[in-house]
Amino acid sequence: MLHAHLEQSSAKPLPVVIIGNGPSGICLSYLLSGNIPYVRRNPVHPNPILQRKLEETPEVSILDQDIEYLSEGLEGRSSSPVALLFDALMRPDTDFGGTADSVLAWAHQPDRAIPHLVLGKNLPGGAWHSIEGSMFTLSQGDWMGLPDLQFKDWLSKKKRGFRNNRATAGDIVQYYQYYVAKKGLKKNFRCGTLVTSVKKLSVDVDSCYNSQNPQTNPQVDSGSLFQVDGFLTTVSGTQPFSVYAENVVLATGTYDSPSRLGVKGEHLPFVHHTLSALEEAVKNKEIGMMSDPILIVGAGLTAADAILFAHHCNIPVIHAFRRRVNDPALIFNQLPKTMYPEYHKVHQMMKEQAIPYPGPYECYVSLPEHHIVTFTEDRKCIFCDKSGRQKIHNISMAFVLIGSNPNLTYLPNNGVDLAVDCEQPVSSKRNPIDVDPFTYESVHEKGLYAMGPLAGDNFVRFVQGGALAVASSLLKKANPNPP
């Protein structure tokens, strides 16, 4: 039945369309499919205040309780109270190194399910599809799990385990696909759908958000609705689609548009902006141990992953970055050495192998406090150091790995009007979409929700609180007097 929504623009509006099929979209789909979290009988939570609150109305599901009250006063590694709440319910003592079981018990109540579609370009799993499968997570493996199916249980069934408590990206993406199948969510997912436009259709002429005359859609007779357009690619080709929804959840992450340096020659064909381009170039033997060095620009973890990969393949590397190696803001200076030995190794190379004092590492040169001036057509790169001196190096290829931005071209004005600062582009760290902290509904546009990095929650462990908030809000909208 739901398939019709993508094939016939005349279909009845859906209550909810989720755009993005990464961990955020998957977790929300689980909750909207009638999977309702209650507190276990006689729960023991290490936080005494939360414990007392959980004992007050154990017969009422968490989704139907006042989540603002429940999350009040919680502290932790996220600034979102609901993210801290859901995490504390699922992993009660994890920040103290404990492995206590979740205090939640899940009930399947099909009558409380809210029909929805999850649209996504690729297979379920989101950003994890574009991360090289052998890369280890930064987070503890346990924190990558979704509700009611522990990642470590799935892993041990596969007869695999963690390394230093961390998991590989390949395992994570397989677990997310397994989760969608195992939890019976597949029917809600439409993979191969690229959303190109989300428009508000509103009877409210004063609406500030791209209002259109509802007469353009004969199915809409009152109230406000969203029209979601895009392309669906299947084995039989690519078709445009249009679907109408009462609520739209933006869960498209922030990894789709790599940041650019904005320098001359950056468009040249040997200059790339993804780690996968490096893997591809090695696979296709475009570069090897005898080539001119590759240039890696950036000092984050993706740049470090690229250095490790090139090192593993004996490919010579020039590594340029703007910060000092001892800058406290550098991610390597914030990671414990014992848990992240490979990143510590890269940091050591960055420190010890800086020109003009080459150290013990062959095939690697570090250029701290340098920026790129130009790439030239004959595969040279001109750098500038902190005192303004310029130097030139031959390179075989360049990989600019300096972060990424969300691609919100499917929203009017690239979603800028929805951001905390409506004058600046949306960014997960600096300028997320402005949402109510307890519903994750846009403060600028009713019926529009945002979650995950788009709403400022950057780790899988915490994006799930956004799902709890959205599901709770949508269930309360569907039935203002819950059971």
Ligand SMILES: Cc1cc2nc3c(=O)[nH]c(=O)nc-3n(C[C@H](O)[C@H](O)[C@H](O)COP(=O)(O)OP(=O)(O)OC[C@H]3O[C@@H](n4cnc5c(N)ncnc54)[C@H](O)[C@@H]3O)c2cc1C
């Ligand atoms: C290299 C790297 C390492 C990371 N390591 C960790 C870690 O160790 N621990 C951790 O917790 N987090 C980590 N993260 C962050 C983690 O990936 C995100 O927190 C998480 O994936 C966010 O989930 P999401 O579902 O909100 O978005 P995403 O996972 O980004 O999924 C969004 C999906 O929506 C799709 N999409 C975008 N636009 C459209 C459109 N117009 N139409 C259809 N589909 C669209 C995207 O292609 C994507 O597949 C890492 C991220 C990266 C890039």
